[in-house]
Amino acid sequence: MNLSPPRGTRDFFPEDMRLRTWLFGHFREVARLFGFEEYDAPVVESAELYVRKAGEEIVDQLYTFQDKSNRDLALRPEMTPSLARMVLQKGGALGLPIKWFSLPQCWRYERMTRGRRREHFQWNLDVFGVDDVTAEAELLAALVTLFQRLGLGAEDIAIRLSNRRLLQAVLADAGVADALFAPVCVLIDKLEKIPRETVEAELQSLGVDPGVINRVLQVASCTSLHEARGLIGSGDNGLDEIQRLMDLGAAYGFADWLRFDPSLVRGLAYYTGTVFEAFSTQGELRAICGGGRYDRLLSTFGGKDVAACGFGFGDAVIVELLKDKGLLPDLPAAVDDVVFAFSEELRGPAIQVTRSLRAAGRSVDLILEEGKRMKWAFRHADGAGAARLVLLAPEEWARGVVKVRDLVSGEEHEVTPEELVS
Ligand code: HAM
Numbered sequence: 001m002n003l004s005p006p007r008g009t010r011d012f013f014p015e016d017m018r019l020r021t022w023l024f025g026h027f028r029e030v031a032r033l034f035g036f037e038e039y040d041a042p043v044v045e046s047a048e049l050y051v052r053k054a055g056e057e058i059v060d061q062l063y064t065f066q067d068k069s070n071r072d073l074a075l076r077p078e079m080t081p082s083l084a085r086m087v088l089q090k091g092g093a094l095g096l097p098i099k100w101f102s103l104p105q106c107w108r109y110e111r112m113t114r115g116r117r118r119e120h121f122q123w124n125l126d127v128f129g130v131d132d133v134t135a136e137a138e139l140l141a142a143l144v145t146l147f148q149r150l151g152l153g154a155e156d157i158a159i160r161l162s163n164r165r166l167l168q169a170v171l172a173d174a175g176v177a178d179a180l181f182a183p184v185c186v187l188i189d190k191l192e193k194i195p196r197e198t199v200e201a202e203l204q205s206l207g208v209d210p211g212v213i214n215r216v217l218q219v220a221s222c223t224s225l226h227e228a229r230g231l232i233g234s235g236d237n238g239l240d241e242i243q244r245l246m247d248l249g250a251a252y253g254f255a256d257w258l259r260f261d262p263s264l265v266r267g268l269a270y271y272t273g274t275v276f277e278a279f280s281t282q283g284e285l286r287a288i289c290g291g292g293r294y295d296r297l298l299s300t301f302g303g304k305d306v307a308a309c310g311f312g313f314g315d316a317v318i319v320e321l322l323k324d325k326g327l328l329p330d331l332p333a334a335v336d337d338v339v340f341a342f343s344e345e346l347r348g349p350a351i352q353v354t355r356s357l358r359a360a361g362r363s364v365d366l367i368l369e370e371g372k373r374m375k376w377a378f379r380h381a382d383g384a385g386a387a388r389l390v391l392l393a394p395e396e397w398a399r400g401v402v403k404v405r406d407l408v409s410g411e412e413h414e415v416t417p418e419e420l421v422s
Pocket of ligand 1: 078108268315316
């Protein structure tokens, strides 16, 4: 039998789990600092939740199956549809706005590259009910706070920023119908990954003039808001919103992390306004996180739309980046005390000592093996990362004391069980 986990998935041995817990601790703490509440949903959802017809990669990558009642189900590839479903389910009973976060494991049958696998955990932060870039600004502030806590600065990370209304304005000028907006966005996003002729052919099959790409590329190559304004003029094209978000970024102190990048579209169909992705400035890795505004997702599920925006931040690329930069913490195993009884007659007292230490809140590893020697106990305590080794020996116990060895300083003392706890 092959003992590896399925390709693209991971086992989490205790040392891996320590790293995951450390990273999730930062995710949770930043969410708390920004007043987001945690939610969760099932990892298995109805497949129809993800059936979107815009040609997105994420839909092709679905893990789908039928259960024993022939229900069509899927492993969630992302959290946003589940969140939208939950918001719709509560309807008017939900006091808006809401700021919610989650840490779901997501599944995509993905082509594997560094930092991309078939399952990942994704920190999601979303705001529902705020129709203003103040929400995006707060999301980006949380994102930057997270990076800073991990030891990364504006010299390490660039947040590419655009607004889909810019592309919408270009497409409207070219006579592209509103109904085609989402599939055309998904195609334009593919320009970086597949040959231009393929994108052109697919545009044509949607009934869109392939020449539209020229105009899109012209706008996408703008390097400043000023230049983009010069090219497409004023109107409802998202440029003012980007400017406002940048101004808010200055108030929060993260303006220097932002890069206006009109070539950014994102590959998910549902975005309607701001879109952003964070990258390493060294450029070798794929996006660290991505998100944006999706004000019209609820109506695609038959509900009434509510303004919404958010982002997803995976646990894979960030770890690669921290590894490259030497910023991964050293996280050894750690317990407070190891308790060792020299002889089996002292197991009862050793259990008593262990119980009182645990009742006082200390983490204790009681040696369970019989007949082990002192040297073995020391090695074991070292491997467990213990701060102290507590020894119960017949002669000392007869005097009502135990031996405590401080494993950092090497000092040894005799103390009563009461003193041990205090
Ligand atoms: P996404 O861009 O598909 O957006 O994924 C967001 C992030 O999840 C990526 O930037 C990356 O960190 C991580 N990620 C995605 N796929 C993989 C993979 N195969 N392996 C490792 N990491 C991966 C969404 O999922 C949107 N639902 C985000 C969102 C939330 N938008 C609004 N709210």
